[in-house]
Amino acid sequence: MLLDYRQRSCPVPVSIRGLVPEMPYNSPRYTHGIHFYPAKLIPQIPSLFLDELSLPESATVMDPFCGSGTVLLEAVLRGHRAIGSDSNPLARLISQAKTTAISEMRISTATSQLPGMFRRGRRESWPDVVNIKYWFSARIAQRLAMIRAVIEKVQDADIQRVLWVSLSQAARKLSKCDLRVTVPVRLAPDRYPKGHILRAKAEERTRWLRSVDPLDYFLEIFQENLSLIASLRSSPDKLGSLVSLYDDSCSQTPNSIHKQDDSSVDLIITSPPYAGAQKYVRASSLGLGWTGLCQSSQLRSLEDKNVGREHYPKCSLEDRPEIGIPDIDSFIVQVAARSVTRAKILNTYFIEMEKVIAQCKRVLAKGGSMVLVAGPNQVSGLSCDTPSMLLKLAKRAGLQPIMELVDEIRSRGLMTRRNKTASTIVCEHIYLLKHAD
Secondary structure, three states, rough: OHHHHHOOOEEEOOOOOOOOOOOOOOOOOOOOOOOOOOOOOOOHOOOOOOOOHHOOHHHHHHHHOOOOOOHHHHHOOOOOOOEOOOHHHHHHHHHEEEEEEEOOHHHHHHHHHHHHHHHOOOOOOOOOOOHHHOOOHHHHHHHHHHHHHHHHOOOOOHHHHHHHHHHHHHHHHHOOOOOOOOOOOOOOOOOOOOOOOOOOOOHHHHHHHOOOOOOHHHHHHHHHHHHHHHHHOOOOOHHHHHHEEOOOOOOOOOHHHHHOOOOEEEEEEOOOOOOOOOHHHHHHHHHHHHOOOOOHHHHHHHHHHOOOOOOOOOOOOOOOOOOHHHHHHHHHHHHOOHHHHHHHHHHHHHHHHHHHHHHHHHHHEEEEEEEEOOEEEEEOEEOOOHHHHHHHHHHHEEEEEEEEEEEEEEEEOOOOHHHHOEEEEEEEEEEEEOOOO
């Protein structure tokens, strides 16, 4: 592919899934199947580059937008040290759970003892979950609250983490949300005409919600997750100790990736968020509440920590410093003619992405590589070539592209209320960049 790129001087079309046939699309590999997460990076991408690039033994691999830990898991499975960063505490919880091996004895103990503990649970007060009465029936909310109270008493931290992840999974499935949509949208069978297949499916799920035993369903999810965790026992020893997680990507907090030493990372693989296109916190809001990671009153401030965030005071909308790259600045001007709010979001996004890329360049060892994955999208009805714009920022930071791949992906609508103007992502550009200094 490198040779093809040099000869063509244009993106090389590929099928990443076809290049990694040992990892079928719908076949779970180790713990990748733990918990839903929006816009997950497919594991074939990190798998391909981790295997094909010449990395030193026990290399350090980083993902500054780690989400639910796809890159981290693939790295530690190969014995590398993994560093991840994400502002979403639920994402960090999932990442830690899926990269921590648990002994057979501890899993056996949990499997035998926990069902009895839950059966003995008593009536508990409901946690601070956003619009809990809107999303959950009283019967289901009460059972989930009982499960939550028992989880809080579990002493084994690794088992408890899997329990929290399982509770978050169960809460989403047991809510009145339409599961076809990644952000919470109320399930509404009457939205579709009589006889429509989607109406039939929605009515079937509504009946299931009335009859399902929440405890039995939770325990089923927990057992499935434990079986996935058990598959990690054949992986390198001390798997979880190879992972370090930070709480954000761009702000100067004590736990941020800014604390990482210069030239300390051998490979970076990441898929940044889109500007205002993926509402990760909103998509995680129910899980965040049930796990106690974020109260409903704190969701807005958590959203504001995200690169690509959407909320700005009206008085700041016209404050859009130039990026200094003509293609980016001119596009922002075009967007501003349609929406000053979207222009502000986009302007801030590229400013903050440049800071993240600068940090990536700083921590990357000389001769190290960065794999950057991004897809074109639409902003206010205008086609936004996000990949090429991020590439220009990377070049300005001192990272040199040595290969560009284009992979067609299954179209997925961006999860916003502006779906008609956000369009779908139909391909991803994968850049291989080198620290050339």
